[in-house]
Amino acid sequence: MRKIFFGGSFDPVHIGHLVVARDVLEELKPDKIIFVPAFQAPLKEPHQATPQERFEMLSIATEGVKGFEVSHMEIKRGGISYTVDTAQELFINFGERPTFLVGADSILSLHMWKQPQKLIRLAVFIIADRNKRAEDVRNYLRANFPELKEERDFYILKTRNIDVSSTEIRNRVKVGKSIKWLVPESVESYILEKGLYTKEQLRA
Ligand SMILES: Nc1ncnc2c1ncn2[C@@H]1O[C@H](COP(=O)(O)OP(=O)(O)OP(=O)(O)O)[C@@H](O)[C@H]1O
Ligand SMILES: O=C(O)c1ccc[n+]([C@@H]2O[C@H](COP(=O)([O-])O)[C@@H](O)[C@H]2O)c1
Numbered sequence: 258m259r260k261i262f263f264g265g266s267f268d269p270v271h272i273g274h275l276v277v278a279r280d281v282l283e284e285l286k287p288d289k290i291i292f293v294p295a296f297q298a299p300l301k302e303p304h305q306a307t308p309q310e311r312f313e314m315l316s317i318a319t320e321g322v323k324g325f326e327v328s329h330m331e332i333k334r335g336g337i338s339y340t341v342d343t344a345q346e347l348f349i350n351f352g353e354r355p356t357f358l359v360g361a362d363s364i365l366s367l368h369m370w371k372q373p374q375k376l377i378r379l380a381v382f383i384i385a386d387r388n389k390r391a392e393d394v395r396n397y398l399r400a401n402f403p404e405l406k407e408e409r410d411f412y413i414l415k416t417r418n419i420d421v422s423s424t425e426i427r428n429r430v431k432v433g434k435s436i437k438w439l440v441p442e443s444v445e446s447y448i449l450e451k452g453l454y455t456k457e458q459l460r461a
Contacts, residue, residue, distance in 0.1 A: 259288045263358040266298040273419040277385045280416040291326045295338035308332040318441040339371040344379040356381045361390040382411040
């Protein structure tokens with residue numbers, strides 16, 4: 258496995274994203290994990306930070322980490338960032354099924370994604386078993402996509418469970434609660450510089 262693509266809104270990137278990517282890097286030893294910030298994630302409200310800001314936060318958070326990269330392919334494409342379109346683009350460029358890393362919570366909505374039947378033929382999924390949901394994921398995939406075979410079309414990988422989401426971070430910011438330690442330290446000065454959140458909201 259040479260490259261693993263990790264899509265998301267990353268609004269903002271948080272330590273949960275970095276820990277899961279690190280666990281997958283150590284376990285599967287791909288050449289690269291490539292973070293792919295969406296221009297606009299499907300099934301989500303418009304993002305708070307701009308695509309450029311989310312790309313830059315990711316670049317700062319992953320700077321100097323061997324094996325981590327950030328791609329602007331979905332930002333460049335614009336519009337709604339459907340994974341099937343990204344998979345198709347990668348398939349054409351590399352001539353093989355691309356591998357996507359997704360959290361267990363996200364894969365459980367696969368039936369609502371654009372052209373899921375086409376997507377599952379085009380791509381392979383590494384599913385990060387967050388919150389011990391491996392059995393839920395297996396049952397869900399068996400019921401909705403019986404043609405998928407574990408260890409061929411999808412892999413379920415145990416990762417550390419860091420209980421944080423970008424929504425929680427944005428909600429904490431709204432009520433003036435600290436987000437220190439939830440976002441990578443290296444991103445804090447960017448956040449302040451861009452006025453995304455205030456100094457008080459980053460306090461320890
Ligand atoms: N704490 C976490 N641990 C493991 N995986 C995570 C974690 N948070 C998000 N992910 C996964 O990272 C990917 C990108 O997620 P995204 O950027 O949308 O973050 P999020 O924190 O889930 O955002 P939101 O709260 O806005 O839904 C998804 O596949 C998601 O399941
Ligand atoms: O293609 C779709 O219809 C689709 C629907 C929901 C989510 N996704 C992708 O799944 C990844 C995780 O997204 P999310 O919203 O579950 O955090 C991200 O790369 C999204 O673009 C893709």
